[in-house]
């Protein structure tokens with residue numbers, strides 16, 4: 724028997740994994756970056772085969788990891804975690820630095836970065852696991868703490884979309900009891916649920932300029948569920 728709640732007990736951080744070059748770069752939000760060896764220092768990054776970034780990592784043979792902090796803006800999660808670089812240039816307007824490998828590194832809301840060269844690639848199912856050897860790393864901001872996946876879920880109320888390795892079909896989780904006169908509204912972009920049972924305001928009483936706290940989408944993008 725599989726209890727899907729048990730999978731939430733695994734700890735992760737949250738990162739932007741980027742790749743490409745000066746002509747075309749891109750990045751995606753990832754909670755599956757971790758160090759796999761000390762000498763040489765090597766890191767794994769799991770990337771969905773459908774992510775636009777996967778093709779850029781394969782082509783360039785490099786990826787960078789930006790470590791996000793706890794107050795990372797919803798716009799960053801919205802742009803890098805719920806939209807694809809297939810549809811627009813995610814790096815436009817971002818603070819970018821090019822690492823020693825030539826990879827674009829996103830500095831917005833980041834406290835440190837790693838720049839890696841791919842040494843191995845594993846096909847693990849829905850995802851490719853890239854193993855990258857560390858070429859360069861720097862601290863950008865000492866005053867902020869790294870955000871964890873737990874904090875993202877419990878405090879920021881974010882959920883991982885279908886392309887994340889840790890995506891869990893919510894119908895597999897135990898249903899919670901809900902009062903009939905209180906409603907739930909779901910963000911059509913990131914899946915965040917505004918649950919009137921746990922908020923102090925009805926959804927209809929929120930101001931028109933209220934935005935999704937997870938991805939920055941507008942109130943109009945919410946649908947009642």
Ligand SMILES: Cc1cc2nc3c(=O)[nH]c(=O)nc-3n(C[C@H](O)[C@H](O)[C@H](O)COP(=O)(O)O)c2cc1C
Pocket residue numbers: 737749750751752753754755756769770771773774775776777800803804805806807808809850875881882883884886887888
């Ligand atoms: C909290 C969170 C964690 C995620 N973790 C991963 C991950 O580890 N691997 C992955 O491939 N996608 C992950 N995703 C999904 C990608 O960020 C998302 O599919 C993105 O739009 C892909 O962008 P791209 O097509 O421009 O590469 C995650 C998204 C969120 C919001």
